Amino acid sequence: MPILNKDMTLCISLSARPSNNGTRFHNHLYEQLGLNWIYKAFAPANLEQAIAGVRGLGIRGCAVSMPYKEDVIALVDRMDPSALAIDSVNTIVNTDGHLTAYNTDYTAIEQLLATNAVPTGYSVLVQGAGGMAKATVAALRDAGFRNVTVVARNEGAGRALAEQYGFHWQPALEGATADLIINVTPIGMAGGVEADALSFPQEAVDAARLVFDVVALPAETPLIRAARAAGKPVITGAEVATIQALEQFVLYTGIRPSPEQVRAAEEFMRAQ
Secondary structure, X not given: OOOOOOXXXXXXXXXXXXXXXXXXXXXXXXXXXOOOXXXXXXXXXXXXXXXXXXXXXXXXXXXXXXXXXXXXXXXXXXXXXXXXXXXXXXXXXXXXXXXXXXXXXXXHHHHHHHHOOOOOOOOEEEEOOOHHHHHHHHHHHHHOOOOEEEEXXXXXXXXXXXXXXXXXXXXXXXXXXXXXEEEOOOOOXXXXXXXXXOOOOHHHHHHOOEEEEOOOOOOOOHHHHXXXXXXXXXEOHHHXXXXXXXXXXXXXXXXXXXXXXXXXXXXXXXXX
8 A cells, every 4th residue: 555645546435334345445456456546434424514525625436335325316416327227326436526426236236146147036025125225126127036025114115116116015024935035224234233133034044045135244144144054045245345346446446457356355355
């Protein structure tokens, strides 16, 4: 990492509960590629002021995590089709004070469904209705899944999300099971009040053929641990984090690292 200097390009992330994942991933790639860049995570006290800082200080890139993925929409100048299609933002690129919003979460979910060859005939339960849930549900629809149920206590958000993509909504699991269960809530996230909680009951885990948790910290969430113990294949939030962070890196720098460089950065990210 180069010594801090006036010419260094800054990228940041904004999250209610920041982790070191993005910081380690991006900074490791900057060092590998010899870039005079640095990346820092923040928990903003005021989102509007934070985005104004991105614009006013010339911060090149800004990753956006829960719970800000929808709130930042009103604060940017342009929505890329990747964000506009699902009304959710996880990436902001600053070009001479003009802020363009993107969504690389969708790309991550789309790629993981494809690389894991998840059968589109699977029944699916998606728990959550926020920005990441929008990316997940959109990717499921576009991949060809048809039997999908959105589970969300907030009827307005849950029903609207489900109906937008032609799926079903229900307010609670109520004993429901599916071939593929996906947690898109903060349940199981390190540092939260439900960090030790299981986002799906054990009977849903036992009945599933594949378990997917988008929570990236810790990589082994209670849901992932329960699924592994039950002998179920899993897709982890750490895998999501790697893909979406890579696509953010490309948007910020215009450089696509080699697969070997990405693997090295991913290993460094997970070795914290």
